[in-house]
Amino acid sequence: MTDSKKHHRLDSANSSDSSKYRKRQKKQNKIEKPEDPKDPKEVYYESNGLQRIHPYFHNFATYAKGRWVGRTVFEVFSKEFRDRPVDYYLKAIKQGLIEINGQRVDKDTIVRNSDIVTHYIHRHEPPVTLQPLGIVENIKDGLLLVDKPGSIPVHPTGRYNFNSVIKILQIKHGYSSLYPVNRLDRLTSGLMLVGLNPDVARRMERDLTSHRIQKEYICKAKGVFPRGKIVCDQPIRVVAHKLSLNCVDPKDGKPSLTEFELLSTDGTHSIVYCRPKTGRTHQIRVHLQFLGYPIANDPLYCNREVWGESLGRNGVFPKYDKNLSDNKDEDKGKPEKEESQKAADLSETRPKMSGQRDADNIEPWVDLVKRMEEWKTKQELIEQISNSVDTQGVPRVCDKCTDPVLPDPKPDELCIWLHAWRYSGPGWSYETPLPEWANEAKQHIDRVKYIPDKSEP
Template sequence: MSSDTSSIDDNAIILVKDTTSTVPSKHRYHTSEHEIRKKLRISSNKQLNRKDISDICNIEEVEYYFENDLRKVKPYYYEYRTFTKKRWIGRTILDVFTTEFRDRSPQYYVHKEHDDMARAIKRGSITVNNQTVSTDTILRNQDFITHKIHRHEPPVTAEKIKIICKNDDLIVINKPGSIPIHPSGRYLYNTVLHILRKEHQLDSLHTINRLDRLTSGITLIAINKQKARELEEQIRSRNVRKEYVCRVLGEFPTEEIICDQPIKCVSHKLGLNSVSSDGKPSTTVFNRVHYNGHTSVVRCKPITGRTHQIRVHLQYLGYPIANDPLYNHPSAWGASKGKGGFDQETTARVIDYFMREGLGDEEKTIVINSETGEETNLTNDKETVISETNNAGERNEDETSDTPVGDEGTHYLNEDYCEECANQKFDDPLPHQLCIWLHALKYEGDGWKYETELPEWAKTDFVGDRDISVDGASIG
């Protein structure tokens, strides 16, 4: 169990199992910060020890079921807890929730039959300092806010998580596309770590390389801290050779291409990255495998490990991954699709587009360090431990962002509403929304190597690239 601590910044929201009930009161009672921190075991310098987080993931209670070739989770109740953010001070509780947590419909907060009274606030689902309050309650510095929700997780593929190797120290899997590795955004139980816990009774898991939800392939998970440190040190010192395969739009050149353009995160909230002169040094080696007249299959060897490195470098070269809903989105990027990089005006326009589409509005369970830009996940319980060196200078993962973008398929809602909470239910995602054509094919270190077979979309007889679209818009 890790004893490391993670700073909680101004954007942190802590997700915990609901264990208490609130009692309405006519008077505003301001629980002392000391008492709240004592109850939550949070020190005065706002540091949270992972081992002290409540047992938020009772894997025995989770109910998976399978429908339409998808894995689904039966909805359940959870509670978010946070202290007032600086930007919330002086605003009403209703204003904060209706403007900053737009993943919930206005009907969730506002009850038409009760003079614009917010239903969730009135019934005590949202509390301040453990007390039920009115919708016009003004938030003050260090107010403690809770939000008990009926949580609906988006469906993921029903494809089995194939175990390539398992011993006393390590488990290596071939991760299917659509399944996040660890809890983030809307996903908690529909994640690799909790599926492994449920189906293979594997606890105390330490993720080493963490692929994006839509990316498939080799994923290394240590079963003890010593193995985790060993592999993380190998990756940090660049003694691990990685090879990916992808399918890109157009005819990729036959000669080897080395892209060494620096990469910078241009929006932490969206997880959007771009080639930038003031970015971090980044190098990827590309070699074409074959071309079918429409798309090319390319082998990619990332020398560094920046977030979205392969996707960003391919976009810069003018050969974006053909079904990439982020870096090859036609409505966001326009005709150039980001080839050769883009200026500040284009960056602002793209960010605005994705924000208007709702990407980034989910209640995040991620902390982003404002100084380093690194991310730490707070939804790990006593038994499921995230890698201890997340904030190392050289990131351990090539394609992960842990932010709502990358979860581009989670916003497909139907017209059916949950009777329990009045939220819209998720539509079943279509097959093309379950993966991106990017696959971690091989990881190799000193004395070890793990490799998967080629995915179907990377083979020469694949014809599924003839009609590629995102949200109904052709990206071919």
């Protein structure tokens, strides 16, 4: 063997050896993900009327970023990740919860190029409803129909992992490959279409986008909804992704259309049938709010602190006023304004809609986003203040990670009164039982139920 052969370049573009080498290196450097537990009893338990998850360590592993190289592991975590106190990262390094290439480190260990950095985080998932995930039908050609309770997200996201539809189907029901076709909000209940293979999921998604599948929802709205068929075709746009905030925007919104029909009312709330013809995010919730009848327990779109007294009807909401927010207590004891004056004040604070922008109001949503951010911050503070305490009144924390023990969600925080009731496609139709809050509408539901036209393909 000659020296030239012996030192043949493995990065040569034309070398088959190079390809094999890269594949081998890739396999060696592959980050192994821990397998999920197979026994549901290892994951789930019930307490105080909620489904809970035993706290567990979850490893987040990643290759070192370029900007991390040459810095100490403590500096990387304390400067790059600010969701925890600095002292936590010192303690985590000492306990071996932060590793490099599977080895324990000290705070002065230098991060090198291609290092695999792993952080074992002690996760506390929020509890969800005890209402079981219902299997409506398991069609032989690879489609699963599920009745999702409120409070459970579809995919693992944020603080939720095992308490998600996908993980529950895998661990409790034994399904492996799952491809959700329609995605419901965490707080929304009802029918979900889940493909058991990608081909079925793609076919169903094509039918959805081409409007060959008809969707029917039931909701409980605030106020007395008008009789007859009401159509809302206001365009909708995403205002703030991080806040999951969407609004009607006549100029920049995407075309949206929803049909509504009153089923019953008690004079305070109304059970309303909803048939969305398009599939925008939060479409039913946004259209109902615009009409002036938001879903009655919707924390996002039926929120006076954010939307003002009009609750966003006709796209109207007050300006953000930090001074007003800080001085609310000073107004206590002052006489109430006359209704006419209240209306005049509201009209003065109405933002320009997107079709009426001027130099003084380039973006009408800035005030709304500020109000929503302030409200979210307030809720987080209330949650911290409401942390569970021991018999001496000292806040309880986890003995493994010192995270506070958060209070359980209240029943009205587990779902909103919006239910995906029925889906119909070419030659098929499936529905779920109506939720308890919609029982009074059962006798009226057949009056509005969608009947496919025989001429439809």
